[in-house]
Amino acid sequence: MLVVAAFGPYLPLPGVRTEQVVVYLAFLVTLLSGHWTRVPVGGTAVVLGLLTTILLIAVMGTFGPVPLMTSWPAGSVTAGLDNLLLPIAVVLTVGATVHLGVDRRRTLTVVCRLLVAGMCANAILAYASTLTDLSPVLARWWNNGPVDDLMTDTVAGRASGLGRFSGIFNQPAEAGIAYALALFAALYLAREAAALYGVAAVVIAVGGVLSVSKVFLLIGLPIALWQAIRHTSGRRLAPIVAAMAVVVMAYQVSGADWAGAGYLTRLFGAGDDVLGWYTAGRIGDESTLYPLVLAVLRESPWFGFGAGGLAAPYDNGWVEALCVAGLAGVVIYTAVLGVLVALWLRKPTDLEPATARFAGGVVLVLTLGSVGVPALTANRVATLAWVLLTLLLLARPDAVREPNPPVRIPARIATRHACGRAPVGQGG
Numbered sequence: 001m002l003v004v005a006a007f008g009p010y011l012p013l014p015g016v017r018t019e020q021v022v023v024y025l026a027f028l029v030t031l032l033s034g035h036w037t038r039v040p041v042g043g044t045a046v047v048l049g050l051l052t053t054i055l056l057i058a059v060m061g062t063f064g065p066v067p068l069m070t071s072w073p074a075g076s077v078t079a080g081l082d083n084l085l086l087p088i089a090v091v092l093t094v095g096a097t098v099h100l101g102v103d104r105r106r107t108l109t110v111v112c113r114l115l116v117a118g119m120c121a122n123a124i125l126a127y128a129s130t131l132t133d134l135s136p137v138l139a140r141w142w143n144n145g146p147v148d149d150l151m152t153d154t155v156a157g158r159a160s161g162l163g164r165f166s167g168i169f170n171q172p173a174e175a176g177i178a179y180a181l182a183l184f185a186a187l188y189l190a191r192e193a194a195a196l197y198g199v200a201a202v203v204i205a206v207g208g209v210l211s212v213s214k215v216f217l218l219i220g221l222p223i224a225l226w227q228a229i230r231h232t233s234g235r236r237l238a239p240i241v242a243a244m245a246v247v248v249m250a251y252q253v254s255g256a257d258w259a260g261a262g263y264l265t266r267l268f269g270a271g272d273d274v275l276g277w278y279t280a281g282r283i284g285d286e287s288t289l290y291p292l293v294l295a296v297l298r299e300s301p302w303f304g305f306g307a308g309g310l311a312a313p314y315d316n317g318w319v320e321a322l323c324v325a326g327l328a329g330v331v332i333y334t335a336v337l338g339v340l341v342a343l344w345l346r347k348p349t350d351l352e353p354a355t356a357r358f359a360g361g362v363v364l365v366l367t368l369g370s371v372g373v374p375a376l377t378a379n380r381v382a383t384l385a386w387v388l389l390t391l392l393l394l395a396r397p398d399a400v401r402e403p404n405p406p407v408r409i410p411a412r413i414a415t416r417h418a419c420g421r422a423p424v425g426q427g428g
Contacts, residue, residue: 002026002090003114006383007122007168010144019383020082027089035096043343044095044394047336048088054332055084057325061306070295072310080307080324083377090386091394098395108355108391112185115384116200119182122167122175123207129165130210141168164212169380173315173373176213177365177381179204180220181388184361187227188354201228215369223361289319302326317370320377336376337367343393351392359392 001022008018030036039045062077098104128134135157142154155171166175186201201224208216292312296304309323321329344356344363351359366385369375376382 002094002383002387003111003118006380007118009140009168010142012144014144015076015079016144017379019380020086023086023089023093023383026093030093030096035100036092038099039092039095042394043339044091044390046339047394048091048095050332050336050339051084051088051091054321054325054329055081055088057303057328057332058084058307061300061303061325062308063306065306066300068305068310069299070310072292072295072312074305075308075311075323077306077308080309083320083374083382084307084324086382087376087386090383091390094387094390095395098391104391104395108388109189111387111391112189115182115185115388116189116197116204119179119207120200120203122169123179123203123210126165126167126175126207126210129160129167130163135160138168142170162212164210166211166213167207169211171373171378172211172213173215173369174378174381175211176208176216176220177369177373177375177378178384179208179211179213179216180224180365180369181362181381181384183208183220183224184227184358184365185388187224188358191354215365215372215375219368220361220365223364227357227361289314289316293319293322296322296326300326303328314374315372317374317376320374333370333376337363337370340389340393341367355392359389362388362392 002019005019005022008022010017011021039048058080062080065074068074098107125134125138129138138156139154142156156166156169159166159172164172166172169175169178182204183201186197186204190197190201205221205224208221292310292314296310299305304322304324304326307324309320312323314320314323318330318333321333325332340363344359362385366375366389373381376385
């Protein structure tokens with residue numbers, strides 16, 4: 001339900017997405033039912049504690065705001081609170097559901113199928129956008145203002161003018177992370193149907209290329225290719241390669257002129273400032289984020305400006321945390337990623353190799369992708385990412401009360417039964 005809602009459009013209510021309504025209704029049911037008390041102390045509790053701490057700091061900063069002396073006005077408190085509360089709602093809802101006895105592996109499989117199907121559909125929409133203008137339709141997924149304004153005043157609208165098509169996602173970076181998550185999911189599912197999910201992986205890869213997202217091209221795609229080559233047999237890899245060849249030939253035969261090809265080519269032509277080039281100026285000699293960071297450190301370094309933060313594009317997970325919760329927020333954001341990395345590197349014996357690789361890809365994309373986008377709080381992406389993280393790492397099998405656990409008979413008793421003798425304390 002949460003995954004499907006993440007692909008929903010904006011509602012007539014200003015700034016409200018289908019995703020938010022479903023997530024918070026499910027969260028409310030979880031709270032009222034009391035099932036959240038079943039979440040055991042462990043990875044889930046630690047991550048929830050960290051996320052709740054940064055939320056509380058931001059709330060306190062909202063009620064006791066620091067006078068703004070910067071060139072940026074205050075941002076939206078409602079949007080800021082949503083960014084901080086939604087991950088908590090998703091983790092607690094999914095974690096409580098799993099610890100009620102739901103089959104975690106089956107749930108993960110269903111989630112992956114929905115994610116792959118949704119991102120394949122998004123890739124088809126993105127490809128169709130190269131042939132005809134779908135902005136009037138897709139604009140309802142970018143925001144819920146006037147359609148004419150959405151086609152020009154949104155990130156997706158402006159990006160499409162450069163040949164970067166992200167489908168229903170408002171930012172190419174958000175689409176890039178979603179494509180990467182879906183690609184990992186397709187490789188995970190390829191164990192049961194190699195040909196089907198091999199073709200799905202190619203479609204997803206094409207969508208990621210059309211978005212020209214550096215998160216996908218430089219992080220997600222290389223990780224996925226490494227996993228496919230390193231851990232997939234030639235028999236299973238052949239359909240993927242064949243499907244990719246078919247897609248490339250079909251594109252060449254169609255003679256389509258993709259405006260984003262030049263942008264994609266320039267992506268691999270870095271000059272002297274390599275860091276600035278590959279982070280689109282976010283980090284480097286002339287960082288676009290440096291003035292924003294400097295303003296926060298000068299005016300309110302320890303606890304930031306509250307949930308609203310500043311009305312500026314953060315384009316970085318740590319910068320967002322700095323604006324809403326100061327240096328304390330930066331430390332907490334880093335700690336959250338650190339806990340996720342630690343849970344993955346612990347190499348638990350209860351996770352099969354394919355699941356561990358899946359979890360590693362998700363953690364790496366979210367960690368490295370945070371350099372270019374607030375990956376843990378981004379619209380739509382946050383719901384998809386936290387559902388996967390909870391099922392893969394946080395709601396661990398060893399902490400889950402499995403439904404109908406098998407009854408194990410001690411060897412001593414089994415031996416007596418085999419010899420025709422009743423155990424002590426029972427009648428003949």
